[in-house]
Amino acid sequence: QVQLVQSGAEVKKPGASMKVSCKTSGYSFTGYFMHWVRQAPGQGLEWMGWINPNSGGTSYAQKFQGRVTMTRDTSISTAYMELSRLRSDDTAIYYCARGDFDYWGQGTLVTVSS
Amino acid sequence: DVVMTQSPLSLPVTLGQPASISCRSSQSLVHSDGNTYVNWFQQRPGQSPRRLIYEVSNRDSGVPDRFSGSESGTDFTLKISRVEAEDVGVYYCMQGTHWPWTFGQGTKVEI
Numbered sequence: 001q002v003q004l005v006q007s008g009a010e011v012k013k014p015g016a017s018m019k020v021s022c023k024t025s026g027y028s029f030t031g032y033f034m035h036w037v038r039q040a041p042g043q044g045l046e047w048m049g050w051i052n053p054n055s056g057g058t059s060y061a062q063k064f065q066g067r068v069t070m071t072r073d074t075s076i077s078t079a080y081m082e083l084s085r086l087r088s089d090d091t092a093i094y095y096c097a098r099g100d101f102d103y104w105g106q107g108t109l110v111t112v113s114s
Numbered sequence: 115d116v117v118m119t120q121s122p123l124s125l126p127v128t129l130g131q132p133a134s135i136s137c138r139s140s141q142s143l144v145h146s147d148g149n150t151y152v153n154w155f156q157q158r159p160g161q162s163p164r165r166l167i168y169e170v171s172n173r174d175s176g177v178p179d180r181f182s183g184s185e186s187g188t189d190f191t192l193k194i195s196r197v198e199a200e201d202v203g204v205y206y207c208m209q210g211t212h213w214p215w216t217f218g219q220g221t222k223v224e225i
Contacts, residue, residue: 035215037163045155045163045206047215061214095162101153101208102174104162 002026004096004105011111017084020108022096029077030054032099036070036081038092039107048094051079086112116140116209120218127197127223135221137190137207144211151210154183154192157220158203166205167192199225 007021022034036048049060051070058070069082079096093107117140127133143150154167165174167183170190180195194201202225207218 044220045208045217047217059213097163100165100168100210101155101163102165102168104164107162 002098002103004098004103006094006096006105006108009109009111011113012086014087014112014114016086016112017082018086018090018110019080019082020094020096020110022079022081022105024077024079024098027098029072030074034070034072034079034099035097035101036068037095037097039095040089040092043092048081053079083110086110088112115214116143116212116216118207118209118216118218120205120207120221123219123221125221125223127194127201127225129199129225130196133194133197133201133223135192135205135207135223137192137218139188139190139209141212142188143190143209149211150185152183152185152190153208153210154181155206155208156201156203157206158200161203163206197223197225 003025005023010018012018030053033050033052035050038046048064051058053072060068067084072079091112093109095107096105119138121136150170152170155163156166157163166177166181170185171183182193184191204220204222206220
């Protein structure tokens with residue numbers, strides 16, 4: 001069965017960077033784009049960007065350009081999302097979601113606090 | 115960016131009664147390939163979002179048939195024919211026709 005398993009919760013200081021992983025199984029990793037979506041506490045869903053695991057090509061929402069980097073390791077069917085220069089308003093649950101958003105990871109809570 | 119405006123933002127429902135959520139897009143969501151990429155998601159408390167409906171009206175596998183999606187121009191609707199207790203949560207519409215992908219604000223459904 002298709003599974004997306006994300007890395008565990010993190011606490012970061014303002015100005016630091018974070019990197020969340022999304023390990024996949026049960027399907028062809030290179031056959032589907034991977035999206036990243038975040039959700040601030042008590043708020044709605046916000047699309048951050050996607051990566052094409054086959055080519056490594058990426059597309060980032062304008063809001064995150066310059067701060068976000070999405071990568072992948074096809075040998076272990078894992079996608080990564082790195083966000084730099086963290087601010088307190090980056091505190092959120094970060095989700096990976098396959099292709100057409102049909103499968104989602106369990107989410108990774110990242111707390112940014114001094 | 116395409117704005118997806120949901121209404122209502124809060125929806126008190128009665129078990130066994132129908133419920134309806136509206137999502138209006140700021141522009142046409144018909145893609146150049148002829149498809150309309152509108153999804154509906156359910157997010158139960160403490161869980162990841164779950165896709166219910168894709169391309170306006172196609173129900174995902176395992177989704178009860180009491181859920182249905184429809185469209186009229188730039189207005190999209192998610193209907194629950196008879197609300198059950200497990201339907202409590204927040205529902206989001208999302209468009210994937212135009213970059214960037216955008217979500218509605220969410221509609222909280224509560225008994």
